[in-house]
Amino acid sequence: MLQIGPLHLDSPLLLAPIAGHCDLSFRILCREQGGVGLASTDLLNSRAILNGSAKTLELAATNDLDNPCGMQLYGNYEDPLPEAACWAIDHGAKLIDINMGCPVDKVAKKHGGSLLLRDCASTMRLTESIVEAVRKHSGGRVPVTAKMRLGWDREHFVAPILARDLESIGVQAVTVHGRWTVQFFSGRADWERIGEVVAAVKSIPVIGNGDVTEPHHVIDLMRQTNCAGVMIGRGALRTPWIFRQALEMIRMGDNPNPEGVFAPSFLYKCQMIRRHIDLLTQFAPSERHALHTMRSRIAWYSKTMGPIKPLKEAIRTALSLADMVIAIDSWIELAGEEQEIRQKTACANVG
């Protein structure tokens, strides 16, 4: 469904890196819902990786359930990005992605991210050294990609030329988030300009990104831009099953019917929350971390679950994962009973 150099993905839909959110547990959760072709780690500091920073190594953690996994690196022209990329390959990365889009001051003022959009000549030299190191280290098995914004600001729409130049030195796909660095996350993503990047490259896939929050947005973005793949970030935090729904729509062809796509029940959503807690129990670096993650995540999940204030409150105030499990299990039980009654009533009505 999407070929990135030597890497074949079963779906053209990618989970976006979202620092602080798309950890190993969440990546596995989204994959299990279906439709995810690739998920990447959140941005990893190249120096911190090589210095063995415990926090960065936690962020880089992956396993067999998280396959294929991309690792996203950031750094500037003086950082050891080629060495960090080789480390990433040795630790499970099936794809190396270079962050050229992070707008956050801490990163973009000094360390990399969107900074790389400001001096494209240096970015080309840096990327060339990464591509070469990765090619040698992996024997050509692992592609290098770049994730960029349109440019620093409206006066510097560098993405089309940069993408084409990166292609010429062996970068095998680019993801374009349709915003300017100075916008951070405000305004709308400009899909038209993503289309201009698609038109600028010769043959590598361009992955469109920005404001895809409903499955049909995937179809709209692909149609409008001709992009080969779509990356979804915040939409997945709310509805991790969006990839499955969008892939079903893609498979429907020219006339996708939103009515015919997977519609998760309330019970399903409760069970998914339980699964997320289980994954955090297994893979989060500590219980404290897991509790913190789930407390913030319940706010996203609740957006599609109607009035669940008592559940939100129970998750927010739980002092242990065991307490969270007790809370969600009671909702699963209730939702299961209600679903059963509804099904019986429906059968009786048909009968």
Ligand SMILES: Cc1cc2nc3c(=O)[nH]c(=O)nc-3n(C[C@H](O)[C@H](O)[C@H](O)COP(=O)(O)O)c2cc1C
């Ligand atoms: C809180 C937050 C953290 C992010 N962290 C990363 C990151 O680590 N690496 C990256 O390339 N993009 C990061 N992004 C950008 C997203 O990957 C994505 O490009 C952006 O959110 C637009 O896509 P969306 O509208 O589907 O969310 C982050 C975005 C947010 C909101």
